[in-house]
Amino acid sequence: MSYSDKVIDHYNNPRNVGSMDKSSNDVGTGLVGAPECGDVMKLQIKVNRETNVIEDAKFKTFGCGSAIASSSLATEWVKGKTVDEALAIKNMDIVKELSLPPVKIHCSVLAEDAIRAAIGDWKKKQGVHTPVAAEAK
């Protein structure tokens, strides 16, 4: 199997690698894993409280090239979006953008899971307990 150019680009130059203060009230953290391959992915977002816009995003992924590329792309995409817009990102969007082969689809699922987990964590901190993705359908 060979990686697409876009995957290689993200793998060689991952965007937004790093971490943010987990305890900050404006930061949402999502830690997810893919049991099929044993990969782990941490994605964090910093949200503007007034506008609900994601101002910054960081990730750290231990896994294959596709998992790294998927999470790198996810951080690029969520930045500048509102939380609700970010929830509309589907794994298949990532699959298309990165031309992931079928065996690597679960990497994109992991990235989508990470976005939702990070937003879920942030919402929890804001004291919001209502479902967050009804709009994302």
Add this chain to the structure above:
Amino acid sequence: MTLARSKCEETEVTTKSPLTEIRSKPLPADTHTCWSCGSMRAAHFCDSCGKVQPPVPVDYFTFFGLPPKLKIDVPALEKSFYELSRKLHPDLNARAGSQEQEWSMEQSSLLNDAYRTLKDPIKRTAYLLHSEGVELEEQSKSATEQARATGEAKKQIVPPDLLEEVFELNMQLEELRMNKKAGEDDPSLAKEISGHKVTLEAKHDALLQELQKYWTDWDSLIERNHGSKAPAEERANITAKMVDVLNRRNYIRNLLRDVNAALES
């Protein structure tokens, strides 16, 4: 069988075993007639004339004449493998007709796959789960779909504290690798990671023991329902527990592999 009979005459010289007397005892349901000599045959080759038979699509357990149980006598399996190899190997059937050679090739490759899968405890379990219709990827996908629909964060398949542990240890491993790359030694970090290695190995062993507990559950379920299929619900109860162990083991196995690589590099 008429066509086969004529072939039998052609290749008669290569037939090693003499015709044995026709068995009078009742034959098992999966016994067929040999294409070559017309005698009743065992699954893989003819008991009478020794010729390789066309492969029948069977599961790996059935291939070895075993019930679908997880506790396997591995030395006996190995013995059975070598015995069958000797009879099915294409090299030993090189002088047979082209059709028989092809069957010999197919049977041998089936034999190798079946043996490799069944002798390994993890592969054997995964194989059983697969034949029980458990798809690990599907499980994760449906959890994601459920999360989408309800708007809740996805229910993680492994416990969060395990993910946390995996993540933290990976961070340390990265640090160790980077230090080594820069030519800096950090004995205290290496020592700490060596300590983790011991813990991980113990965890890995504990998971295997847990898995064997579910093997016992599975095997006794099969025994209780001798021959007929056990109720779906009971089967699913046990397979779900095995899936859970395999999922957690995947992380531990990867960590161990990475820890060993980082310490050795």
